[in-house]
Amino acid sequence: xxxxxxxxLEKLSGSDARLFSEEAFRIYAPCLxxxxxxxxxxxxxxxxxxxxARIYVCxxxxxxxxxxxxxxxxxxxxxxxxxxxxxxxxxxxxxFLIRSVIEAxxxxxxxxxxxxxxxxxxxxxGFTAAPFIREFPDGSAARFRCEWKKxxxxxxxxxxxxxxxxxxxxxxxxxxxxxxxxxxxxxxxTSGDIYRExxxxxxxxxxxxxxxxxxxxxxxxxxxxxxxxMLCPDAPRVLDLLSRRYELGVIAxxxxxxxxxxxGFGILRYFTHIVxxxxxxxxxxxxxxxxxxxxxxxxxxxxxVMIGDxxxxxxxxxxxxxxxxxxxxxxFGALQSPQSEAxxxxxxxxxxxxLPALFL
Numbered sequence: 001x002x003x004x005x006x007x008x009l010e011k012l013s014g015s016d017a018r019l020f021s022e023e024a025f026r027i028y029a030p031c032l033x034x035x036x037x038x039x040x041x042x043x044x045x046x047x048x049x050x051x052x053a054r055i056y057v058c059x060x061x062x063x064x065x066x067x068x069x070x071x072x073x074x075x076x077x078x079x080x081x082x083x084x085x086x087x088x089x090x091x092x093x094x095x096f097l098i099r100s101v102i103e104a105x106x107x108x109x110x111x112x113x114x115x116x117x118x119x120x121x122x123x124x125x126g127f128t129a130a131p132f133i134r135e136f137p138d139g140s141a142a143r144f145r146c147e148w149k150k151x152x153x154x155x156x157x158x159x160x161x162x163x164x165x166x167x168x169x170x171x172x173x174x175x176x177x178x179x180x181x182x183x184x185x186x187x188x189x190t191s192g193d194i195y196r197e198x199x200x201x202x203x204x205x206x207x208x209x210x211x212x213x214x215x216x217x218x219x220x221x222x223x224x225x226x227x228x229x230m231l232c233p234d235a236p237r238v239l240d241l242l243s244r245r246y247e248l249g250v251i252a253x254x255x256x257x258x259x260x261x262x263x264g265f266g267i268l269r270y271f272t273h274i275v276x277x278x279x280x281x282x283x284x285x286x287x288x289x290x291x292x293x294x295x296x297x298x299x300x301x302x303x304x305v306m307i308g309d310x311x312x313x314x315x316x317x318x319x320x321x322x323x324x325x326x327x328x329x330x331x332f333g334a335l336q337s338p339q340s341e342a343x344x345x346x347x348x349x350x351x352x353x354x355l356p357a358l359f360l
Contacts, residue, residue: 008059009100014048031081068097079112108150122146126245159308160252162331169228177222202332205312231265234353239270249273273297285317309333316343
């Protein structure tokens with residue numbers, strides 16, 4: 001999910017007149033059992049005078065668009081109320097409020113209680129939900145207890161090729177087109193010969209295509225056709241699940257237009273931090289591309305994870321900086337074997353579908 005730089009979090013004091021305004025009432029009314037102005041003002045006066053309560057508002061373009069009341073009286077803080085202006089719902093404001101209050105209050109756990117209409121919202125914010133029956137004076141109702149716990153890691157960074165996207169069709173076409181060049185024909189090279197040379201380069205941890213080009217002295221270079229890339233089928237579901245609990249990012253050796261390609265696959269919205277070799281002017285395994293991504297995310301290495309297919313480009317440089325690593329055994333990277341502890345991944349999986357079991 002993209003950062004909302006246009007939103008601002010503010011903690012209000014009990015003397016702030018905005019707490020008791022009709023505009024604030026209209027925003028908060030859906031949270032009230034009896035939604036009238038005096039009931040609302042009584043609720044705000046009570047929260048303002050409670051030493052264990054915190055009242056936060058979200059501002060957009062100078063106007064209040066959301067409220068969150070935090071109750072810190074128990075061992076685990078609890079959301080006593082959260083509301084977003086009706087015309088601004090489904091724009092990430094509620095999620096911004098929760099994430100920002102967690103950061104402002106330095107919380108490691110948070111609770112909330114809600115009904116069935118809002119349980120999906122809390123789950124999308126990384127909460128787990130359990131149903132129960134709440135007894136009220138005039139009857140009982142189905143409710144949900146929602147709990148959030150601070151994850152061990154903050155940011156999960158992904159490679160792109162053979163991690164989020166399948167490149168099989170790209171390399172089949174590229175090798176075929178290279179074999180059709182006059183230079184390759186003169187050398188008697190087939191597409192299979194060129195593909196096997198790419199595999200050899202991968203095993204030896206050399207640049208895949210540049211090594212082949214250099215070996216044969218090609219001057220006619222078959223293009224890499226991004227339009228043949230295929231999104232890994234598990235990617236949307238996995239990214240959706242992980243984005244509820246973590247910030248997601250990309251660290252990849254990619255040509256210009258990476259954001260547009262991720263958007264074309266329908267997954268751009270899941271990523272907060274995107275850094276490519278084109279942006280940095282350095283290619284993995286150069287540590288500068290990882291350092292740039294960590295700096296952009298404001299994340300220390302020990303709170304970040306690198307997820308990729310190659311031991312040389314993804315695992316080794318990330319581990320050297322202190323990041324945790326996950327190897328996805330796909331594509332040419334699956335041909336590589338660890339040579340030491342320095343390039344041995346912390347976790348190894350066969351496909352993206354196995355990631356939720358590691359991090360959720």
